[in-house]
Amino acid sequence: MQKTTRYSKKREAILEVIRGTRVHPTAEWVYQTLKPTHPDLSLGTVYRNLTFFREQGMVRSVGVIDGQEHFDGDLTPHSHFICQECGGVYDLLQPPALEGLDRQVSESYGFQVDSCDLTLRGLCRQCLERRAAGGGERAV
Ligand SMILES: [Zn+2]
Numbered sequence: 001m002q003k004t005t006r007y008s009k010k011r012e013a014i015l016e017v018i019r020g021t022r023v024h025p026t027a028e029w030v031y032q033t034l035k036p037t038h039p040d041l042s043l044g045t046v047y048r049n050l051t052f053f054r055e056q057g058m059v060r061s062v063g064v065i066d067g068q069e070h071f072d073g074d075l076t077p078h079s080h081f082i083c084q085e086c087g088g089v090y091d092l093l094q095p096p097a098l099e100g101l102d103r104q105v106s107e108s109y110g111f112q113v114d115s116c117d118l119t120l121r122g123l124c125r126q127c128l129e130r131r132a133a134g135g136g137e138r139a140v
């Protein structure tokens with residue numbers, strides 16, 4: 001087991017990629033994106049660094065979709081919509097319903113709330129349109 005405690009160029013590149021996209025990528029996506037410019041990069045290195053970033057609070061995890069964890073380099077408070085069909089992850093402005101929820105929870109339960117976000121799941125507009133256009137699924 002080699003330890004990459006030193007600040008490395010690869011680590012920097014991985015962080016840059018994840019901060020520079022809004023697709024909420026998986027480790028695999030980051031790996032494929034960096035491969036052409038970093039031929040010696042391994043998927044394991046990407047995984048290790050993403051875990052490190054998450055532990056350091058430099059990226060956040062959106063959750064596991066189809067068995068793959070998705071990451072977000074945008075740390076501002078916002079919620080997510082996940083399409084069950086295409087696996088797309090969309091940013092949502094923080095819904096007003098969450099306003100004050102952290103305070104209510106800490107008053108009711110005595111917890112300290114550090115962050116608050118929602119994950120909604122369903123079908124995105126493109127998938128809905130595809131279905132409406134026929135898609136061969138429903139013969140109406
Ligand atoms: Zn979709």
Ligand SMILES: [Zn+2]
Binds near residue numbers: 072074078079090091
């Ligand atoms: Zn996001």
